[in-house]
Amino acid sequence: MSTYHPDELRRLATQAHAQAKPAFVGGIAAGIVTGTLFAYAGMIIFASPYSLIIPGAVVGGIMGVLVGRRKAQALRLQAQMALCQIQIEKNTRRP
Numbered sequence: 001m002s003t004y005h006p007d008e009l010r011r012l013a014t015q016a017h018a019q020a021k022p023a024f025v026g027g028i029a030a031g032i033v034t035g036t037l038f039a040y041a042g043m044i045i046f047a048s049p050y051s052l053i054i055p056g057a058v059v060g061g062i063m064g065v066l067v068g069r070r071k072a073q074a075l076r077l078q079a080q081m082a083l084c085q086i087q088i089e090k091n092t093r094r095p
Contacts, residue, residue: 006086013082020072020079027068028061035060 039056043049 004089006089009082009086013079013086016075016082017079020075023075024065024068024072027066027071028064031060031062031064031067032057033060035063 035056035058036053037056038060039052042056043052
């Protein structure tokens with residue numbers, strides 16, 4: 001059985017909180033790339049000009065914002081829950 005290490009938990013919470021912004025930006029980037037690839041595939045299938053690329057990138061970017069925001073919120077929530085657990089343990093520790 002391992003021992004309780006509040007400093008390690010605090011470090012992991014800080015790390016999870018720091019990963020929130022890159023997760024948001026990464027979600028946007030992934031959405032733009034995915035939307036552009038789907039638009040390019042549609043352009044090839046329907047033999048249309050490059051007019052689908054920009055709307056595909058925009059729609060993909062919007063979806064990326066939604067996914068990235070959700071992932072960032074989940075990481076922030078995990079960090080806050082870890083910090084809350086540390087505080088609960090500190091408040092209930094016997095002297």
